[in-house]
Each structure stands twice: as structure tokens, then as C-alpha cells.
Amino acid sequence: MTEQNHLLEEVLQEDKSLTDKQRQILIAATEMFAEKGFAATSTNEIAKKAGVAEGTIFRHYKTKKELLLSIVTPMMVKMLGPIIIKDMNKVLDKEYEHFEDFLRAMIKNRKEFLEKNLKVVQIFLQEIPFHQELREQFIEHVGKKVLNRFVQIIEHYQQKGQIVNIPATTIIRLTASTIMGHFATKYVIGAKWNDDEEINQMITFLMKGLAPEE
Amino acid sequence: MTEQNHLLEEVLQEDKSLTDKQRQILIAATEMFAEKGFAATSTNEIAKKAGVAEGTIFRHYKTKKELLLSIVTPMMVKMLGPIIIKDMNKVLDKEYEHFEDFLRAMIKNRKEFLEKNLKVVQIFLQEIPFHQELREQFIEHVGKKVLNRFVQIIEHYQQKGQIVNIPATTIIRLTASTIMGHFATKYVIGAKWNDDEEINQMITFLMKGLAPEE
Amino acid sequence: MTEQNHLLEEVLQEDKSLTDKQRQILIAATEMFAEKGFAATSTNEIAKKAGVAEGTIFRHYKTKKELLLSIVTPMMVKMLGPIIIKDMNKVLDKEYEHFEDFLRAMIKNRKEFLEKNLKVVQIFLQEIPFHQELREQFIEHVGKKVLNRFVQIIEHYQQKGQIVNIPATTIIRLTASTIMGHFATKYVIGAKWNDDEEINQMITFLMKGLAPEE
Amino acid sequence: MTEQNHLLEEVLQEDKSLTDKQRQILIAATEMFAEKGFAATSTNEIAKKAGVAEGTIFRHYKTKKELLLSIVTPMMVKMLGPIIIKDMNKVLDKEYEHFEDFLRAMIKNRKEFLEKNLKVVQIFLQEIPFHQELREQFIEHVGKKVLNRFVQIIEHYQQKGQIVNIPATTIIRLTASTIMGHFATKYVIGAKWNDDEEINQMITFLMKGLAPEE
């Protein structure tokens, strides 16, 4: 089985400032938020599951919502690390000469990320409609930075004549939809399939769909 | 402005057994569930917004959850009406000789449905992770019937050599992801764009991506 | 099986002013009050069990409490009928020359009454601690009249030298306790026994216990 | 005035694990349950009378019913302590050579118990028709153990030829009815009388009534 709460492990190992109790609280809250949703999970339940007094939760997190954010925010930061940390323009030329290679690497990378953060991503997706903070954080951290970076990348491959010449944002949307649809089918619907083959078909579909006009 | 609660209008016009108060309750609840989510909406708020005593809600709906289901269930039933009502195999040959025409009709139809039921669909998507009843209803009503129908349709066009010969479910997933990604971008992110042009690009993308191998 | 709601039958047959619905309400209410208690029975439940609209109950009985009283009061009136209706002093001399005969007749009579009114008596006993009206009614109707009558009777037999010369009220209390203990054991605890034999033992016990000093 | 809530005093003094607030809750609840009955007493009233927030009640007692049981159960346990704690067979021979002495001791002991637990006993008697748990508890704790013990005792005196040779359970019923009738008259009806004299008359009545046949 893949580890679905890798992020929490990292958090508890890396962040030496956290108490043991705090770690237990984060683990318990993640589990319950993912399962029942934020609004339907009581701090009492979290405390019990974490083996901690209810007061202890509020010693570390002023409000229940702060606890939610402290789970979701680091995930969002880590999510874009691999994308913006290094200057991708240079790397790209060398690492991925063809758009298809880039696509394949991207999918592999996101797949690993998802598998390691399944529950937190689930919480994020479930709660984003109800919390403006989450939406703002997402737009601030991910939206602008990542979208800009991707536009650059897409235009890079367009200039090399590898993909069709329509607006970069449209290409990103089409690609992202396809990839996210793949993961959604896999995790939400819980489908069992031959993953490698499905990914190959997806890439073939994307490469054909985005092929430049002759 | 497009009417976002068309379903409710229909319900209140068609179903003569409903009280005026009941209609007000359904409208108020839909608005609030969409905005704040089911768990975070109190029956007290709904009553106030509907201009009704709190007890009146429970005279008509035994529990808060029953109220939720009474909003979402009819939407799900209507959702598939146009798809399964007529024998599509026969109709197809005549109505849509090309897969592209079918695609275009499908997108137009779903677009109209979405625009008329935006809020209820939003509630459905937001709440489905938290309510097993919703998942079961969806699988029961939509999942089996609709998926089977679509498989037939896809295989029909595959036999005519119009689309690539990979598993029908994979084609459905790729197509559905692309279309849902389009709507998601449009409604959730609230993007403003030239809709017709975007749809054309999406169809071009799909037709190229699903074109048969030469 | 003995009819446990004979009183209700009488009420519905004798009192021609009652509607059918009213009869159904009285029967349903009696059943539920006996089973769950007055406070824990809702008018909604009564209406459902009676197959009547909730409003109908309040058309006939202004309040729930009035419904309770309309069940219990007639029972109380009937309870003492046989005792005070006729001039017992005269009758006694002729009918029951010996205290033992009087006792035996009394027990038989009360036994029949109880068997015919089991549920209503049960309601009365269960509710008397909580309703001053019931206590007042009981003291007014039963307490004074009946107690006085019994004192006369006891003193009558004391003068005849058949029973011990202690205060009549004490004798009444001892006798009543014994008889009520018998019925309580029988009905509340639900004991199965040879009734005639038990009654004989009880009478022997009472006659010995109340025998005059030598 | 006699102390009517001695049990509560004991509970609050012996059980060091109880909070002050908890004690106040128990006292207030006992008072109100006795006066108005369990079903007709609201937790809001109890909280106000106890000078406590309503939530505090539910921190200590999961449900209102649990609060009721926590008041009544210890009373039931204490009720039989003096009867089953020691091996009565041995004690009897020495302590009470005559049945009359045993009776007198018994009545004195029960009288003291009642005076110390008047309200809780009242609650118990009022609520027992409505709560199966109470009936089960009573049968479990009191019914079996105590009845068996009493049968032994009665048979002991029968063998000594001091009381009549009818079934022990009948004797117990007759005796218990008489004693309970005495207390009922005293406390429920609230009679004022010369207690010692009444008790003497009761004992005389019982001894005569249960005297062996010649």
C-alpha cells in the first residue's frame, strides 16, 4: 500500500518544533476531516482520536479553522516546490527536448505527489468551496506563480513547433483536465486498471489532440 | 442572466402538491446549501431566509438530510432523462452521422442543463464526498444506465471507423474529463471568455485526439 | 382474556354525544398514557394511533391535560358508585351479617372493577403524583365520601363484636394495604397463581389479624 | 425535620471524584424529578436550579436518563446492603429469637432508610412504570437476592413454629403490603399520627394474622 499521509510524516519529522501531542492532533484531524468533512468533525472527536485533551488542541491552534489551514497550507506550498524551485526554462531545454517527455515527467511527478498526500489533497478539494481563505491561498500561491510558469513552458514548445498554436491557457486547461480526470477516475471512483497503459493512452490522446496543424 | 434554479421553478410549478411555504423552504435551502455547504447551514438560517417557522421545515422534511435529498434527487433524475428516454441507437444513425455532431449536440445539451441547474449541481458536487446516500443514488440512477448507453454509442462510432479503437470507457473518460474541465473552468473559476470559440477548440482537440490510427 | 378497557366501551356506548373520532381518540390516548405515561406521550402519536388529525383532538379537548382528565375522572366516579349509591347501613345488616362476608364481597367487587378498568387505573396511579387536579379530585370524590362510609361500616362490625377495637381508620388502612398489595402483586408483577386460594389466605390472614381480643 | 436526601449527602461526601458542580446537579435533579417527574423536568430547569450551565450536565451525564439512573441506582444498591451483607441465618438465631423481634427490627431499619432517602425512593416509585432499565435493575439487584433471603428467614421462623405454615412468598407479600401501606399512608398521604403506637398496632395485627394454627 502506498503511504497516503506522507506529508504528515514529513511535517512531523522535519519540524522539530512540534510536540508529540501536536503531531497526534494533526494526524487525527487529517483523518477525520478527510472522512467526514471539516464542518461535520468536532474538536472533541479529534481530541479523542488523538488521545489528547480537548484544550490541548486550542493551545496549539487558536481556532478549529486554524487547524484546518495548518494541515492544508504546507501541502499547497510543497505542491509547487518542484515546479518553481528551479529555473525551468534552462532545465527544460536540456531535460525534456520533446513536449511528450515533459508531459510524461509531469504526470509521473504529480502521481507521486498525489499518492503521498492523498488525504490532504482530498481535504483541500472538499473544503475549497466553503473557505475563502483556501481559495485566496490557492490563487496566491499556486494560481499565479504556477500558471505563469506553465504558460512559459507551453509557449516554449509552441515555438519549437511541437504543439498546436492556440492560446497557452487553453492548452493548459485541456491538458490539466485530461490529467485530473485520469486521477479522479483512479482515486475517487477507485477504479482498478493497468495504470501504465492508461497513462500511455492518455499521452497519445494528448499528443494527437495538441499536435500542430499541418 | 441565466436562470440558475430552473429546476426549482419546475418543481414548484409542476408539483401542485407543494405548499407555498414548502417552495420557499426549497429555494432558501438550495441557496444556502450552495453557498455555505450542507453541514454549515443551520435549519434556523433556512427558516429565516424562507420566512417560515423552523418547525415548518420539519413538518415537510423529517430531517435536514431529507431536505438535502429532496433538492438533489430530482435533479439527478432529470439529468439523465434526455439520454435514456429514447432508443439512441436508432436515432443516432439519422440524427448524428458523425461523432463530431454527436459531441457538439451533447455539449450543447449539457451546457443548457448546467445553466438551468447550476446551484443544485454545485450542491451535489460539494456534498457527494460526505453522503453515502448521494453516492449510491448516483451510481444507481446515473452510473449504470448512462455509462452503458454511452458505451453503446462510442462503439457505434468506432464501428463506423470514426474514432480510435481503444476501450470505450477510456474514450468516455477522456471526453468527459475534457468537457467537465471546460465547465469547471467556466463556472467554478468564473472565467470570462468567448464560449463558442472555446467549445470549437475543445471539439477540435477531442476529434484530433480520438481520431483513428491511419 | 378479560376486557381491560371496559370503561371505554361503556363510555362510547352510553354517551351518545360522542363522535366516532372522539371514541377513537379516547381509546388511543388510554393505551398510550398507560404505556408511556402522560408527559411522554405526544398528541401527534395519539392522533396517529387514533387515525385522526391532530387538530381533531383539540376540537374536543381544549388541552392535552383535559384529555387526561376526561379519561380518568369518569373512572373515579364509577369507582365509588357501588359503595355510596345505596344506604349501606341498612343493606349491611341483611346482606353481610359477618365481616368476613363483607370482606369477601368487597374483594370480589373490586377485583371485577379492576379487571374492567385496568388501564385507566394504571394511568391514574402513574399520574397521580404529578397532577394536583387528580389528587384533589380523588380526595374530593373518593377520599371523604368513601372513607366516611367505610368508617361507618367498620364501626358497625366493631359494635357487633366481630373485629378488634382499634381506630376504624387503622383497620381500614391495614385491610386496604393487604388487598391492594394482593392486586399489586397480581397485576404489576404479573404473578400467576391460584387466585381463589390466595384470596382465601388473605381473608384468613385479615380475619385473624383483626379478630377481637379475648 | 428529618433529612430527606441523606443519600445525596453520602454520595457527595464519600465520592471524592465528584465535582462541586456535579453535586449541585445531583441535588437539583433529585429535587425536581421528585416534584415534577422525570419527563416533565427539563434539563434547562435542572441547570438553573443547580446554578450551572446546561452543557455542564451533559459533560457529566451523557443523557438525561443517565442522570436519572445515577440518582436511583446507588439508592437501590444501598437499599439491600443491610440485608445481604452478612450471613443472616447465623445472626438471626442470636439476634432475633422471635419473629416479632425480627419484624420490629426490620420496620425500624426500613423506616430509617426511607427517612434518609425519601425523595430518591419517591423518584424510583414514580418512574419505575416508565423505564424498563429501572425494572430490570430492581429485579436484578433487589428482586432475586432479597426475596431469596427473606424466604429463608420466613422458613426459619416457620420451622420454629412461630408463624403459620403457608407459602413463604405469601407471608412475605402480606407482611410487605402491610408495612408498605403503613409508610405510604404516612408519607404519601402525609398523615400525622403517633408513629410508635401505629407501628405497635401493625405488629400486633401481623403477629395475630400470621400466628400458627392451633
Add this chain to the structure above:
DNA sequence: GATGAATGAGTATTCATTCAT
């Protein structure tokens, strides 16, 4: 006479949060 929709006060219970220890 009978209905049943509507009410609003009331119900037991849960909640996130505080604070003295």
C-alpha cells in the same frame, strides 16, 4: 366536525472555546 399546515416556544444535546490548575 374535521383537517392538516403552520407556528414559536421548548427539547435534549453538541459545539468550539476558555481558563484555572
Add this chain to the structure above:
DNA sequence: TATGAATGAATACTCATTCAT
């Protein structure tokens, strides 16, 4: 730092009662 008792506002839901039809 951690506790858990205490809070009081809020929760979903029930109630006896009213009233227009």
C-alpha cells in the same frame, strides 16, 4: 505544556396548540 471542567450559544428537532379551509 497539558489538562479537562465549565461554559453558553447554537444545533436539529419536537411539542401542544391555533386557525383557515
